[in-house]
Amino acid sequence: MTDGLSEIYDDHILDHFESPYHKGHLPCPSCAHSERNPICGDQLTLELQIADGRVKEAFFDGKGCAISQAAASILCENIEGRTVEELRTMAAKEMLDLLQVPLTPSRQKCGLLGFKVLKTMLYSLDQPAAS
Amino acid sequence: MSPLVHDVAVTAAEIRAEFPLLRNTSGGDRPLIYLDTGATAQKPQAVIDKITECYEHFNANVHRGVHPLHERITAELEASRRKVAAFLNTRPLDELDLLDDASEIIFTSGTTMGINLVAQAWGRQFLQAGDEILLNPLEHHANIVPWQMIAAATGAKIVWSPLTPDGRFDLEQFEARLNHRTKMVAVTAMSNVLGTLTPIADIVQRAHAVGAKVLVDAAQSAPHAPTDVQAWDADFVVFSGHKLYGPTGIGVLYGKLELLDAMGPFLGGGNMIDEVFDDHSTYKRPPFKFEAGTLPIAEAIALGTAVDRVQAWGWDVIHQQEQTLLEACHARLSAIPGVTIYGPSVADKGAIVSFTVEGIPAHDLGTSLAQRGIAVRASHHCAKPLHKWLGLDATTRASFAVYNTQAEVDALAEAITGTQQHFLRRRGSH
Numbered sequence: 001m002t003d004g005l006s007e008i009y010d011d012h013i014l015d016h017f018e019s020p021y022h023k024g025h026l027p028c029p030s031c032a033h034s035e036r037n038p039i040c041g042d043q044l045t046l047e048l049q050i051a052d053g054r055v056k057e058a059f060f061d062g063k064g065c066a067i068s069q070a071a072a073s074i075l076c077e078n079i080e081g082r083t084v085e086e087l088r089t090m091a092a093k094e095m096l097d098l099l100q101v102p103l104t105p106s107r108q109k110c111g112l113l114g115f116k117v118l119k120t121m122l123y124s125l126d127q128p129a130a131s
Numbered sequence: 132m133s134p135l136v137h138d139v140a141v142t143a144a145e146i147r148a149e150f151p152l153l154r155n156t157s158g159g160d161r162p163l164i165y166l167d168t169g170a171t172a173q174k175p176q177a178v179i180d181k182i183t184e185c186y187e188h189f190n191a192n193v194h195r196g197v198h199p200l201h202e203r204i205t206a207e208l209e210a211s212r213r214k215v216a217a218f219l220n221t222r223p224l225d226e227l228d229l230l231d232d233a234s235e236i237i238f239t240s241g242t243t244m245g246i247n248l249v250a251q252a253w254g255r256q257f258l259q260a261g262d263e264i265l266l267n268p269l270e271h272h273a274n275i276v277p278w279q280m281i282a283a284a285t286g287a288k289i290v291w292s293p294l295t296p297d298g299r300f301d302l303e304q305f306e307a308r309l310n311h312r313t314k315m316v317a318v319t320a321m322s323n324v325l326g327t328l329t330p331i332a333d334i335v336q337r338a339h340a341v342g343a344k345v346l347v348d349a350a351q352s353a354p355h356a357p358t359d360v361q362a363w364d365a366d367f368v369v370f371s372g373h374k375l376y377g378p379t380g381i382g383v384l385y386g387k388l389e390l391l392d393a394m395g396p397f398l399g400g401g402n403m404i405d406e407v408f409d410d411h412s413t414y415k416r417p418p419f420k421f422e423a424g425t426l427p428i429a430e431a432i433a434l435g436t437a438v439d440r441v442q443a444w445g446w447d448v449i450h451q452q453e454q455t456l457l458e459a460c461h462a463r464l465s466a467i468p469g470v471t472i473y474g475p476s477v478a479d480k481g482a483i484v485s486f487t488v489e490g491i492p493a494h495d496l497g498t499s500l501a502q503r504g505i506a507v508r509a510s511h512h513c514a515k516p517l518h519k520w521l522g523l524d525a526t527t528r529a530s531f532a533v534y535n536t537q538a539e540v541d542a543l544a545e546a547i548t549g550t551q552q553h554f555l556r557r558r559g560s561h
Binding site: 036092104105106107109112115116119120123 | 196197226227230231232405
C-alpha cells in the first residue's frame with residue numbers, strides 16, 4: 001500500500017522536509033519575498049544574499065505541506081552560486097525535475113511555490129532597472 | 132452549381148447530421164424546422180455526450196482536492212478555459228501570471244451575468260456621479276438594465292447614441308456623444324433583432340481616445356463569426372455557451388487582465404479567496420476572484436467541446452451557409468406582399484431576419500408558423516428600446532444557424548403565404 005506514497009514521498013523529499021537546507025533567515029538579505037498557496041494554505045518566504053550578480057546565500061522560511069517545504073529547501077540548495085541571469089531563464093520544468101518525483105497538477109502548485117516566490121522576486125529586481 | 136458551392140452544401144449537411152434534435156418531427160410526419168437559434172442553438176451530439184461523460188466518469192469538484200477524480204475534472208475544466216481563450220484569440224500571458232494560474236477567461240452563467248459582473252464590480256470602483264455610460268438602441272435588455280442599475284447606484288448617467296435610419300450603428304453620431312465624462316461604452320457586436328453587425332474595432336478605437344472602456348456583447352455574434360479580442364482591443368467581451376451550440380447555464384466573460392486585477396470581486400464565497408480574516412478577506416487573481424462557489428462544471432467542460440466543434444466546422448463553411456440562407460430569406464420574404472423586413476441590407480447583418488406581416492399580429496403569426504412545424508420567435512425579443520425606435524410592439528424573428536437549409540427558408544415563405552391566405556379569407560368573409 002505504500003508504493004504510491006513512496007513514489008511521491010521518497011527519501012529525497014522527506015530528507016529535505018525533515019532536515020531542510022537553510023531554513024531560517026539571513027541577517028541582512030539583499031531581497032526577500034513571501035507568497036501563499038491559497039488552495040492548501042502553504043506559506044513561504046525566500047531571502048537571498050546577492051553579490052556581483054550571483055546568489056551567495058539563499059534561505060527560506062515557511063509552513064505547509066512536505067512538498068512545498070522540501071521543494072523550497074531543494075531550490076535554496078540549487079540556486080546558491082548561480083547567477084541572477086541564469087535564474088531568470090530557469091523554467092518551471094527545471095524546478096519540477098529537481099524534485100525527482102511525479103506530481104499531479106494540483107500538487108505541482110505546492111512544488112512550484114518556492115519557484116514562484118523566486119520568479120516574483122527576480123521580477124521586482126528588474127523594476128528599478130526598467131524604469 | 133460550382134464544385135465549391137457543392138462542397139460547402141455537403142459539409143453543411145454533414146454538420147446538420149451532428150444535431151440529434153433536428154432529426155425529430157414536430158408531431159406527425161411534419162419535419163421540425165428550427166429557426167430560433169438566436170434564442171438558443173441546438174446541441175451537437177459531441178456536446179451532449181461530453182456532459183454525460185463528465186457525470187459518468189469524472190464528476191468531482193474542481194480546484195480543491197488531490198484525488199484522481201479531482202485531478203481529471205480540474206484538468207478538463209482548465210483545458211476548456213484554454214480552448215475558449217484560443218477561440219477569442221487572447222494574448223499570451225507572461226510567466227508570473229501563468230504561475231498564478233491567472234486567466235482573462237472567466238466562466239459565468241451566461242451573457243447576462245457577465246454584464247452584471249462588469250457593471251457591478253467595475254462600475255462600483257470606477258464610476259462616479261456625472262460619468263456617462265453610452266448605449267444605443269440595438270442593445271438587448273441584458274446590456275441596458277445592468278447599466279441602469281449601476282448608474283442609479285453611482286449617479287452616473289445613461290446616454291443614448293442613435294442609429295442610422297436603416298438600423299445600422301451610426302459611428303458619426305456615436306463619436307459626437309463621446310467626451311471626457313464617457314467612462315463605459317456597452318455595445319453589441321450583432322443585434323439580436325435586426326442582425327446588424329457593428330464596427331467594433333472602430334467603436335473601441337474612438338472610445339479609447341476619450342479614455343472610455345468598452346464592453347462588447349458578443350452573444351449573437353460569437354456563433355457566426357470569429358471573435359478576436361486583440362483585433363477589437365475590447366476591454367470586456369461577453370457571450371453565452373448556449374447560443375454557441377453549448378450547454379445552458381454557462382458563459383464567458385473576457386476581460387483585460389490589468390482591468391480584472393484592478394476590479395474588486397462580484398460575488399463572495401468559496402474558491403475566490405486568498406486569505407480570510409475575521410473582519411476582511413483578500414482575493415485570488417482572475418479568473419478565480421470572479422468564480423465564487425461551484426461552477427456548472429460539466430457545462431463549462433462541454434462548452435470547450437462546443438468550441439471544438441465550431442473550430443472543426445470552420446468559419447468559412449458557417450459563414451457561407453448562413454449568408455446563403457440570409458440572402459434566400461430576404462429574397463423570398465421581400466417578394467411576399469405585406470411582408471416588411473426590418474434593419475439593414477444583407478451586407479451589413481448576420482443571419483437574423485425580423486419582419487412583420489401586414490394585418491397579422493406577430494404573436495398570431497408565430498403561433499400559425501408553429502402549427503406548421505416552424506419554430507420562430509415572436510415578441511419584442513428583450514429589446515424594447517429598439518422596438519420603440521421601430522415604432523412596433525413586436526416582430527417575428529427567423530434566426531439561422533449553419534445547420535439550417537434552403538428548404539427550411541422555402542417552408543417559412545410558404546407558411547407565411549399560407550397564414551396570409553387564412554387571415555385574408557376570414558377577413559373577406561366578415
